[in-house]
Amino acid sequence: MRKGDRLKEKIIQKEQIGKWLEKLGKDYEIWAPVKRNGLVLFHPISSAKEVYFNFLNSKKTPKDLFFPQSEVLFSFPKEEIEKEVETILQKPRIVFAIRPCDARSLALLDQVFDSEDYQDPYYIERREGTLLVGLACTHPQQSCFCTSVGGGPFAKAHLDLLMADLGDGKYFVEALTERGEGLLEKNDSLQEPQKKDREKLAKIKEEAEEKVKSKLVTKGLEKKLDKIFDSSLWDRVHQRCLGCGICTYLCPTCHCFALLDEKDKARVERIRNWDSCMFPEFTVEASGHNPRISNRERMRQRVMHKFNYFVERYGETACVGCGRCIQSCPVNMDIREIIEEIRNE
Amino acid sequence: MQECEKELREVAKKLLLEKKVDLIIGYEEGTLPLRTRPIFIREADETKKLVWNSRCENSLCSYLKTTKERVGIVAKGCDSRSIIGLIKERQIKRENIFIIGVPCSGIIDRKKIEDILEGRELLECIESDSQITLKGEGLEEKVDKDKLVHASCKSCKYRNPVLYDTLVGKEVSQGEVEEYSDVEEFASKSDDERWAYFNDEASRCIRCYACRNVCPACYCPQCFVDQSLPTWFGRTLHPSDTLMFHMIRTLHIAGRCVDCGACSRVCPVNIELRMLHKKVQKDVKELYDYEAGINLEELPPMATFKMDDPQEFIK
Amino acid sequence: MEGNRIVSKEKSEWKPRIIAFLCNWCSYAGADLAGIGRLQYPPNVRIIRVPCSGRINPYFIIKSLQHGVDGVLVSGCHPGDCHYISGNLVARRRFAILKRILEFVGVEKGRVQFTWISAAEGERFSQVIKEVTEEIKALGPNKRFVKEA
Numbered sequence: 176m177r178k179g180d181r182l183k184e185k186i187i188q189k190e191q192i193g194k195w196l197e198k199l200g201k202d203y204e205i206w207a208p209v210k211r212n213g214l215v216l217f218h219p220i221s222s223a224k225e226v227y228f229n230f231l232n233s234k235k236t237p238k239d240l241f242f243p244q245s246e247v248l249f250s251f252p253k254e255e256i257e258k259e260v261e262t263i264l265q266k267p268r269i270v271f272a273i274r275p276c277d278a279r280s281l282a283l284l285d286q287v288f289d290s291e292d293y294q295d296p297y298y299i300e301r302r303e304g305t306l307l308v309g310l311a312c313t314h315p316q317q318s319c320f321c322t323s324v325g326g327g328p329f330a331k332a333h334l335d336l337l338m339a340d341l342g343d344g345k346y347f348v349e350a351l352t353e354r355g356e357g358l359l360e361k362n363d364s365l366q367e368p369q370k371k372d373r374e375k376l377a378k379i380k381e382e383a384e385e386k387v388k389s390k391l392v393t394k395g396l397e398k399k400l401d402k403i404f405d406s407s408l409w410d411r412v413h414q415r416c417l418g419c420g421i422c423t424y425l426c427p428t429c430h431c432f433a434l435l436d437e438k439d440k441a442r443v444e445r446i447r448n449w450d451s452c453m454f455p456e457f458t459v460e461a462s463g464h465n466p467r468i469s470n471r472e473r474m475r476q477r478v479m480h481k482f483n484y485f486v487e488r489y490g491e492t493a494c495v496g497c498g499r500c501i502q503s504c505p506v507n508m509d510i511r512e513i514i515e516e517i518r519n520e
Numbered sequence: 521m522q523e524c525e526k527e528l529r530e531v532a533k534k535l536l537l538e539k540k541v542d543l544i545i546g547y548e549e550g551t552l553p554l555r556t557r558p559i560f561i562r563e564a565d566e567t568k569k570l571v572w573n574s575r576c577e578n579s580l581c582s583y584l585k586t587t588k589e590r591v592g593i594v595a596k597g598c599d600s601r602s603i604i605g606l607i608k609e610r611q612i613k614r615e616n617i618f619i620i621g622v623p624c625s626g627i628i629d630r631k632k633i634e635d636i637l638e639g640r641e642l643l644e645c646i647e648s649d650s651q652i653t654l655k656g657e658g659l660e661e662k663v664d665k666d667k668l669v670h671a672s673c674k675s676c677k678y679r680n681p682v683l684y685d686t687l688v689g690k691e692v693s694q695g696e697v698e699e700y701s702d703v704e705e706f707a708s709k710s711d712d713e714r715w716a717y718f719n720d721e722a723s724r725c726i727r728c729y730a731c732r733n734v735c736p737a738c739y740c741p742q743c744f745v746d747q748s749l750p751t752w753f754g755r756t757l758h759p760s761d762t763l764m765f766h767m768i769r770t771l772h773i774a775g776r777c778v779d780c781g782a783c784s785r786v787c788p789v790n791i792e793l794r795m796l797h798k799k800v801q802k803d804v805k806e807l808y809d810y811e812a813g814i815n816l817e818e819l820p821p822m823a824t825f826k827m828d829d830p831q832e833f834i835k
Numbered sequence: 836m837e838g839n840r841i842v843s844k845e846k847s848e849w850k851p852r853i854i855a856f857l858c859n860w861c862s863y864a865g866a867d868l869a870g871i872g873r874l875q876y877p878p879n880v881r882i883i884r885v886p887c888s889g890r891i892n893p894y895f896i897i898k899s900l901q902h903g904v905d906g907v908l909v910s911g912c913h914p915g916d917c918h919y920i921s922g923n924l925v926a927r928r929r930f931a932i933l934k935r936i937l938e939f940v941g942v943e944k945g946r947v948q949f950t951w952i953s954a955a956e957g958e959r960f961s962q963v964i965k966e967v968t969e970e971i972k973a974l975g976p977n978k979r980f981v982k983e984a
Contacts (some may be wrong), residue, residue, distance in 0.1 A: 212724070212790050213631060215639075227640040235726070244726065245756040314657070316641050317552060323772065358761065365803075414560045419730035421788050435755060439982065448755045456746045505730055505786035506578055507550035507557035707939060715941025715979060744894070752894065760901050760982040767940065771893050774932050796936065801936045808928070822932075825924035827914065832928070833934050835950035835963060 183350040185365040186372055187338070192346070193223035196364040199269060203306070206240060207271040208233050217270065226272065228340070231316055232497060235429035236277050241301045242284065242449075244424070248297065248434075250444040263297060264304040265512030266345060269358070272310035272338070275330040276321045276495040280427030281307070282333045287430050287488045297447075306354055311339035311381055315386045318383050320511065323391035327493055328383040339376055345378045393482065393492050400483040404475070408520050412513050413474040415506045420451035422500035422508070423477070426495045431457070452476045471499055478513060524622065524689030531620055531686055532567040532592060541592040541618050545583055547576040553645040555632060558583065570594070573687075574665055577627045578784040581606065590616050596624040598672070598780035600681035601813025602736035605776050611739055621684030621690040623723060626665070626673035627781070628652065631790060633668060636661065640670055646818045672781030674701050681815055700802045706795055716739060718796075722763035725787040727755075731783035731791075732769060737776040744768060770796045775804045775821040779814045786829035851905035853880045853973045855964075856895065858888045858923070861912035861953045868957030875963040877968040881907070887911065893933045896947055900980040905948055906971035908963070913951040930938070930966030942979045945970045 187195065196205060207216040210227040217237045220226060223480065281302070288298035312319075312328035321327055332339050335355030339347045347368060350356040359365065370374075423429040433450040436443060450457055453474075458467045467473050485493035494510070501509050532544045548559035548569045556575045561567055572594065581602040582591055595603060600621060606612045633642065633654065646657040652668065654661045677699065677834075680691045695801075706714065729745070732738045745753045745765050754761035770793070777797045784794050804810050807830055810821040857863040863884045869876065885891055886910025896907050909930065911923040930949050938944055948967055952960050 210639075213635060214724075216792055227639070231639060231641055245758075314641060415558045415820070416732065417733040417786075419786070420726075420728035421730050421786075424726050424728050425788060433755075435751065437754060437756070446756060451728075454746070455742075459748075459771045462716065502552065503788045505734060507552065507555045509551045512551065621953055666892055691911075697948055711938075711941045711943055713941075714939065718940045752898075754982065758982050760980050764897050764901060764942070764980065767897060767936065768894055770936065771929075771933060796940070799939050800932060800936055803932055822928055823925075825921060827924070829927055830926070830931065831914070831927055833931060833949060835966075 182360060183356050184368050185348045185350075185359060185362075186341075186368050187346045187348050187362065187365060189344045189346060191362065191364045194364070196220075196223040196226075196271070199358060200362045203265065203269045204266045205269045205271050206237065207274060217273075220271075224264045228272070228310075230272075231314055232274050232276075232312075232499070234499075234503070235425055236278065236280065236497070236499070237273055238277070238427050240268070240270060240305065241281060242288070242298055242430060242432075244449045246297065246447050248440050248445045248447050250450070253438075253441055253443055268301075268305040269308055270305060271308045273307050273334075274312050274336070274497070275309055275328060275332075275337070275341045276312070276319075276326050276497040277427050278307050278309055278333045279321075279326045280495045280497075283428050283485075283489070283491060283493055283495070284430055286491075287448035302396065306335045307333065307359060308355075308358065309334040309337040310384070311337060311380070313340055313342075313383050315383055316498060316502075317389065318501040319387050319496060320389040320391045320498065322384060322387045324393060324492050324494050324496045328387060329380045339379065340418070341372060341375050341379065343375075345372065347372060373399035377465060384403050389496075389511055389513055391496065391500075393514070396492075396514065396517065397483045399520070400479055403517065403520050404479075406520055409471045409475045412516060413470045416453075416470045416474055416508055417506055418453055418455070418470045418473065419505065420453050421505065423453055424449060425499040425503050427495055427497055427499070428481070452480065478510075478517070482514070525570070527688040528572050528594065528620065528622065529567045529570050531688055532561065534562045534571055535566065535592045535618060536561070536564040536618075541591070542568075542589040543587065544592045544594075545587075546570045546594040546620075547572065547578070547579045547580075553642045559738040561684065572622055572670075574624075574626060577670075577782075577785050579734060579736050579780050582782075583733050584612050584617065585736075585739045590618070592618040592620055594620050594622055595681055595684065596622055597678040597681050598624075598778050599641060599736070600683045601678060601778040602780060602818060604813040605737060605778065605820075606739075608820065609776075614816075619681065619684040619686075621681030621687040623626065623680045623687070623689055624673075624702075625679060625692050626669035626676070627785075628665065628668045629785070632754050633663075636663065659702055670781050670785065671702075672779050672784070675702075675779070678814070683816075700798065703795060703798045705804055707799075710717075718793075719759050719762055721757040721791045721793055722766060723757075724757075724791055725757070725762035725766070726789055727757070727762065727765070728788065730786040730788065731766075731793075734777075734782045734786045735769075735773065736780065736782070737773040738769070744772075759801070766791075766793050766796065770800055773797065774800045774806070775810055776803060776812050844977065846864060849976060851879050851968065851976070853906040853908060853971060854899045854902075854904045855880045855882045855908040855910065856885050856888075857882055857952075857969075858890075858899045858911040858918075859884055860918040861916060861951075862910035862960070864886075864954035865952040865956045865960040867949070868954065870957075872957050874957060874961040877963040879968050879971075880964055882963050887909050887917065887919050887922035888926040888930075889917075889919065891926060891930075893929065896933065897937075897980060900942070900946075900977060903981050905974070905977040906948070906967065908948050908950065908967050910952045910963075915952055917930045918955060940963050940979075944972050946977060947972055 206217045207220045207226045208230045215230045215233045288295040337349045347385045431450045459465045481493040535541045544561040547556045550557040640656045646653040810823040917923040
């Protein structure tokens with residue numbers, strides 16, 4: 176069964192979701208968007224009451240559920256150097272109400288962490304042990320441009336289930352994989368979708384897609400980027416950049432990391448931490464020389480990696496158009512403008 | 521406000537035309553509602569992009585740290601104090617900086633607007649002298665600016681720039697402010713409560729270092745937290761590591777922080793550690809009678825000493 | 836960890852671990868004098884010699900807490916006696932701010948202490964260590980900043 180094929184379509188009443196999640200909670204650890212301290216983030220939940228359905232998108236991506244920002248790869252007592260194997264997932268997980276753009280980002284990360292060249296056991300175990308229940312995006316924001324980079328507010332790719340809020344107390348649910356179908360079977364109050372439900376679905380889908388007004392033309396961009404590596408354009412675009420790591424750390428597709436060993440008490444730990452190409456230390460060499468000496472080079476690297484190197488290597492743009500980098504940048508650096516400038520160069 | 525903006529553009533244009541400066545650093549409209557952003561202007565024509573309003577939340581001083589040109593900079597009260605600090609600590613030369621002072625009645629805290637929006641998207645925002653109109657899908661709300669002002673601005677004693685070469689707009693009146701009442705109130709809580717608060721704040725930290733990079737007082741060529749030979753700091757997300765970073769940073773900017781609030785405004789995960797910085801400010805004031813960034817003469821308090829400094833804490 | 840903890844022979848009664856940063860010229864010599872004089876003081880202190888109290892970075896102190904010590908003592912020359920003229924005076928300002936901010940974030944009063952001990956004060960050194968050890972014992976094990984796996 177290929178992901179994306181239509182298996183089963185059902186209607187769930189909004190008030191039934193609590194019961195369903197409660198049942199699923201027995202077998203799975205459920206992560207869902209929760210609002211705390213004014214922030215919507217994915218947290219493990221014990222009751223559907225905690226789920227914040229009214230979210231545009233989570234501040235951070237659920238990427239760290241698969242690729243944690245800081246993780247101990249292995250540790251050992253100082254005396255004996257022997258790897259202690261730890262189970263990574265105690266219980267299978269569900270990421271509930273993940274947006275289609277974030278689901279797509281995981282498919283891009285799969286190429287990096289689960290490819291023929293390299294298999295990352297930590298990532299793969301988490302990925303395989305986690306089901307993705309998508310919530311279609313009925314309110315794309317001004318900064319969203321998913322439709323320009325191969326996604327869409329109702330995109331089904333890489334999800335196990337896709338839910339869509341029909342707005343009248345009902346959710347249209349579509350099982351996209353067998354595992355997703357299994358989740359649906361745990362719900363005994365499902366209804367068959369009526370014709371008017373389907374019509375409604377088609378309508379809200381169309382409306383949502385229309386709301387994605389930003390367009391980013393990526394066609395031929397990688398070739399253009401090849402030519403302008405030394406262009407003065409980079410002098411202009413980086414000026415405002417503060418060189419912080421917000422864009423990379425909130426990005427669903429950024430995946431650079433650094434390994435380090437920490438000696439703590441009686442143990443030694445090998446830790447993998449996210450790293451950011453926007454930091455000067457990212458490229459410092461052992462000699463002390465730093466080939467990417469200023470924000471100019473670092474900014475260029477970020478754009479090149481997403482829109483050139485990644486495309487060259489995996490055939491896809493490493494951007495899902497979620498717009499987080501645009502929204503959260505303290506100085507409003509806007510990737511849409513930068514791409515536009517590159518195209519006009 | 522519009523008059524002030526007009527005046528600002530003229531001043532900036534004149535400075536560039538008369539070649540008094542090579543570069544103007546100011547604010548322009550951003551690409552999303554509510555947002556303005558820093559702009560770097562080298563051509564006189566472009567000065568028409570300059571704006572000035574209560575959404576100009578960035579501290580532009582952080583760009584002075586790396587600029588070698590003669591710069592005309594738009595500076596609010598807090599920014600002018602940061603500039604004084606940078607001059608005093610010899611990071612920039614007074615003669616290379618032309619300060620275009622702008623009186624400021626407080627910057628709008630976007631996080632307060634997010635609370636009003638409750639997940640709805642803001643599509644348009646119209647600003648008048650005392651109010652802001654927020655528009656979105658099924659949303660139109662007028663809010664008094666006073667209610668939206670950032671906490672740092674609420675307790676600001678220097679709404680008019682302290683140091684400037686030219687002032688645009690009219691000076692604003694300065695009401696009475698209770699500078700440290702929040703710190704005192706917080707200090708009255710128990711050790712455990714205070715620890716829980718800071719631990720909780722630090723546990724959200726994603727180590728993006730935006731607070732440090734935006735801080736006008738942070739200008740070390742290499743930050744302690746980035747040093748790798750030796751690696752001084754744990755790089756994990758353990759609150760012990762992250763709180764330690766914030767603590768040491770607070771100590772590094774002791775007697776230098778002007779409470780501009782830039783660090784809390786840039787934080788993507790709403791960490792509010794202003795209380796730490798405020799507390800240090802209060803202590804510096806109490807112990808050494810020093811306030812950061814109000815004159816060019818006094819030595820920074822942590823770089824000097826007196827024989828009879830208080831030492832009641834010494835056993 | 837257990838190996839590093841001081842465990843008494845009879846029972847594993849908790850005893851505090853204290854780090855003392857002593858300046859080379861006064862306080863370390865004071866500790867030496869206490870030793871030469873065979874003065875008794877609790878064995879809970881691990882001494883780290885530093886050139887001057889001005890050498891002590893607040894980082895050292897917080898890092899010690901992070902590593903799980905139960906108390907920190909910092910000692911330098913009396914004001915006016917600094918081998919480097921003013922190292923301890925600059926440090927005094929730093930310590931004043933540090934102590935206040937540590938207590939503000941919730942580190943118990945008495946967990947981190949500061950003192951001046953001269954090279955002639957062996958008696959005073961042993962007295963200070965006794966007092967500090969008692970006070971930290973009363974506070975119990977340190978839980979702030981400790982980085983637990």
